Amino acid sequence: MKSVTRLILVGLTGVLASTGSALSQTADPGSEDWPSWAYGFLAPLGEGDRVALPCPLDANPRSCRHPSAPEFEDGIKHSLPDTDLKFTAREADNGYGPADWYPGDHPEMPDIVRYGNEAAGVRACSLCHYPNGQGKMENAHVSGLPAAYILQQLDLFEAGDRRNSDPRKDNTNEMARMPARLTDEEKQQIAEYFSAMPFRQWVRVVETDMVPTVRITNGGLMVPLEDEPLVPIGNNIIEVPEHPERMEIMRDPRSGFVTYVPLGSLAKGEELVTTGGGKTIQCGLCHGPGMQGLGDIPGIAGRTASYTMRQLWDIKQGTRKSNGIMEPVVQNLSAEDLRNIVAYLASLPP
Numbered sequence: 001m002k003s004v005t006r007l008i009l010v011g012l013t014g015v016l017a018s019t020g021s022a023l024s025q026t027a028d029p030g031s032e033d034w035p036s037w038a039y040g041f042l043a044p045l046g047e048g049d050r051v052a053l054p055c056p057l058d059a060n061p062r063s064c065r066h067p068s069a070p071e072f073e074d075g076i077k078h079s080l081p082d083t084d085l086k087f088t089a090r091e092a093d094n095g096y097g098p099a100d101w102y103p104g105d106h107p108e109m110p111d112i113v114r115y116g117n118e119a120a121g122v123r124a125c126s127l128c129h130y131p132n133g134q135g136k137m138e139n140a141h142v143s144g145l146p147a148a149y150i151l152q153q154l155d156l157f158e159a160g161d162r163r164n165s166d167p168r169k170d171n172t173n174e175m176a177r178m179p180a181r182l183t184d185e186e187k188q189q190i191a192e193y194f195s196a197m198p199f200r201q202w203v204r205v206v207e208t209d210m211v212p213t214v215r216i217t218n219g220g221l222m223v224p225l226e227d228e229p230l231v232p233i234g235n236n237i238i239e240v241p242e243h244p245e246r247m248e249i250m251r252d253p254r255s256g257f258v259t260y261v262p263l264g265s266l267a268k269g270e271e272l273v274t275t276g277g278g279k280t281i282q283c284g285l286c287h288g289p290g291m292q293g294l295g296d297i298p299g300i301a302g303r304t305a306s307y308t309m310r311q312l313w314d315i316k317q318g319t320r321k322s323n324g325i326m327e328p329v330v331q332n333l334s335a336e337d338l339r340n341i342v343a344y345l346a347s348l349p350p
C-alpha cells in the first residue's frame with residue numbers, strides 16, 4: 001500500500017506543479033472565510049471568545065478542558081426504541097462507563113473502551129465515539145477505520161502532530177493527551193475493536209438556503225431550536241442531530257445527523273472529488289472508487305461534514321500532519337472548495 005501511495009504522489013506533485021500553489025499560506029481564525037462552523041462556532045474568532053487552556057503534551061487529559069457546567073440530571077430513567085435498558089442522563093453520560101444501550105450491536109468491548117482509565121484521566125472511548133464507534137460531528141467516526149490507520153493516528157496525537165487549528169476548540173486537546181496513557185496492548189485492542197465494526201449510514205444531506213437556528217453545546221454539538229425561525233445558511237454547513245434529545249441527553253448510538261448544505265454545493269463538490277477540477281487530484285485514486293477506503297487508507301464517505309472539514313482544514317493549516325501525502329491535495333483548495341467537497345463526501349454511502 002505504501003508504494004502505491006508513493007507512486008500516486010509522484011504523479012500528484014506533477015499535477016500541482018503545473019497549476020501553481022499560491023494559496024498554500026495559512027489562514028487567520030479571525031477572518032471571514034475561516035470555516036468556524038466546522039469547529040462549533042458561527043462567527044470568526046473574536047474578542048472575548050474563550051480559547052483552549054494551555055495544555056502540555058504530557059498533561060492529564062482531563063486538565064485540558066475548561067471546567068464544564070454541573071452535569072445535567074433530571075432523575076428520569078430514559079428509554080430508547082428497541083431496547084429494554086433505561087438510564088438517567090448522568091448514567092448515560094458517565095465518563096467511566098457510559099450507557100451501552102445496544103450491547104448486541106458490537107463485539108465484546110475492551111475495558112479501556114467501556115470504562116477508560118479513571119486514575120490516568122482517560123475517559124472511556126465509548127463516551128464520545130459511542131460503543132459502536134459511529135461517533136459525533138464534534139469528535140470523530142472511528143468504526144470501520146483500518147487498524148493500522150487507527151494506530152498511526154494515536155501516535156500522531158501523542159507526538160503533538162495532530163492538533164486543532166481553531167484555538168477555541170478544546171476537546172481535541174483532551175483526545176490528544178490520551179494515547180500517551182494507553183499501554184501498547186490497549187492500543188492494539190482498540191484498533192482491533194473499532195476496525196472490526198462497519199461504519200454505517202449516519203448522515204442525511206439536504207441542500208437548502210434556509211436552516212434551523214441552533215444553539216451550540218460546550219462540546220460543539222449544534223442543537224436545533226424548534227421554536228425559532230429558519231435563518232439563511234450563508235457560507236456555513238449546519239449539522240444537527242436527527243433526534244436532538246436522544247443524542248444530547250441519552251447518547252443514542254443509532255441516531256445520526258441531518259447535514260444542511262448550501263444549494264449547488266453537491267455538484268461542485270462532486271466535480272472536485274471525481275476529477276480534481278484542475279486544482280487537486282481525484283480522491284478515489286487513494287480512498288477507493290466509492291471513497292470507502294482502500295487497504296490502510298481510511299474511508300471518507302458518509303462522515304459528518306464538520307468532522308471531514310476540520311481534518312482537511314487542519315491539514316491545510318499544518319496542525320494535522322500527513323507525511324506530505326494529504327498536504328499537496330488540499331494546498332490549492334479554498335475554504336469554499338473544501339466546503340463543497342465535504343458536503344458531497346457526506347452524501348455518499350459509507
Ligand code: HEC
Nearest residue numbers: 123124125127128138139140150153171172175178190310
Ligand atoms: C472527550 C471525548 C473523547 C474521548 C473520551 C475519546 N475521544 Fe477520540 N476523538 C475525540 C475528538 C474531539 C477527536 C478529534 C476530532 C477532530 O480533530 O476533529 C477524536 C479523534 C479520534 C480518532 C481519529 C479518527 C480518525 O478518523 O482519524 C481516533 C482513532 C480516536 N479518537 C480514538 C479514541 C480512543 C481509542 C479513545 C479512548 C481511549 C478516545 N478516542 C476517546 C474525542 C474523544
Ligand code: HEC
Nearest residue numbers: 008009280281282283286297298300308311322325326329
Ligand atoms: C495520494 C493519495 C491520496 C489522495 C489523492 C487523497 N488522499 Fe486523503 N488521505 C490519504 C492517506 C494516506 C490518508 C491517511 C492519513 C494520512 O496519512 O494523513 C488520508 C486521509 C484523509 C482524510 C482524513 C480521514 C480521517 O478519518 O480523519 C481526509 C478527510 C481525506 N484524506 C480526504 C481526501 C480528499 C477529499 C481527497 C481528494 C480531494 C483526498 N483525500 C485525496 C491519501 C490520499
